[in-house]
Amino acid sequence: MQFDDDANLDTSEVQDVRGSRLPGGRATIGGGIVGLVALLLGLFFGVGPDQLGLSSGGDQAAPTSSSLAQVQQSCRTGRDANTRYDCRAVAVVNSVQDYWTQEFRRRGRTYTPSSTVLFSDRIGTACGTATSAVGPFYCPGDRKVYLDLGFFDELRSKFGASGGPFAQAYVIAHEYGHHVQDLLGVLGRSQDGLTGENSGSVRTELQADCYAGVWARHATTTPDESTGRPLITSLTAADIRDGLDAAAAVGDDRIQERFQGRVTPETWTHGSALQRQQWFQQGYRTGDMARCDTFR
Numbered sequence: 440m441q442f443d444d445d446a447n448l449d450t451s452e453v454q455d456v457r458g459s460r461l462p463g464g465r466a467t468i469g470g471g472i473v474g475l476v477a478l479l480l481g482l483f484f485g486v487g488p489d490q491l492g493l494s495s496g497g498d499q500a501a502p503t504s505s506s507l508a509q510v511q512q513s514c515r516t517g518r519d520a521n522t523r524y525d526c527r528a529v530a531v532v533n534s535v536q537d538y539w540t541q542e543f544r545r546r547g548r549t550y551t552p553s554s555t556v557l558f559s560d561r562i563g564t565a566c567g568t569a570t571s572a573v574g575p576f577y578c579p580g581d582r583k584v585y586l587d588l589g590f591f592d593e594l595r596s597k598f599g600a601s602g603g604p605f606a607q608a609y610v611i612a613h614e615y616g617h618h619v620q621d622l623l624g625v626l627g628r629s630q631d632g633l634t635g636e637n638s639g640s641v642r643t644e645l646q647a648d649c650y651a652g653v654w655a656r657h658a659t660t661t662p663d664e665s666t667g668r669p670l671i672t673s674l675t676a677a678d679i680r681d682g683l684d685a686a687a688a689v690g691d692d693r694i695q696e697r698f699q700g701r702v703t704p705e706t707w708t709h710g711s712a713l714q715r716q717q718w719f720q721q722g723y724r725t726g727d728m729a730r731c732d733t734f735r
């Protein structure tokens with residue numbers, strides 16, 4: 440994955456609060472998690488979201504470090520995205536949102552941009568307080584994507600994915616898939632409280648994978664707002680393989696096998712490795728969000 444060296448990055452789409460600390464005190468557990476959609480939501484711990492460090496505290500991250508807003512200081516151009524992984528996240532957020540802005544316009548709708556919050560350790564959100572253990576997630580309550588960049592190391596070390604720059608892009612595009620669902624009013628369907636292969640939750644997750652693939656198809660042809668040229672200049676077959684590999688690594692069956700030693704499809708919330716790959720590919724092959732109807 441290569442970015443146009445001369446493109447300007449739009450850092451207004453990313454809030455960088457890495458290095459912030461939440462105020463001390465015991466977190467209150469229970470009742471505070473409202474419809475948060477995570478990439479994998481802690482299945483690997485075999486616990487419910489309440490035990491994952493999510494709580495209902497209304498606490499806000501308080502800056503304690505002068506290293507805040509690093510991306511605002513360091514991520515100016517595509518050249519930075521080609522050399523720094525946090526700037527790469529900014530560039531991917533820009534590309535994904537440029538695509539959906541233009542696609543919504545083609546469909547006579549309006550895309551409302553959502554910001555990505557880069558955090559470390561813990562973060563207060565409208566969905567409750569979350570720790571990094573939750574993995575990347577989208578919170579419908581404040582319509583933001585939350586990301587601890589340390590997760591991408593875990594993808595390799597803990598989940599056995601090959602990693603690679605495009606694995607990061609897949610994860611970000613998946614979370615923005617949830618934002619697209621939210622804007623289209625589809626996201627509520629995941630809240631049927633059920634699990635298993637045909638649950639609303641699995642269908643919602645697979646659709647977000649499909650939307651990630653749709654963006655990937657158009658990533659190198661979507662004009663950037665600042666230059667009119669695509670921000671992403673090259674995506675190779677190896678990049679797409681990295682994305683598929685990441686999608687498989689966070690499949691419910693893979694995670695269950697790895698962390699609980701057996702596969703229990705009736706508890707799936709995100710879909711199997713194969714399903715996640717297939718739906719990403721479906722989006723990538725067709726480039727058409729209308730072909731992402733996982734609810735049919």
Ligand SMILES: [Zn+2]
Pocket residue numbers: 476477478479613614617644647
């Ligand atoms: Zn998800």
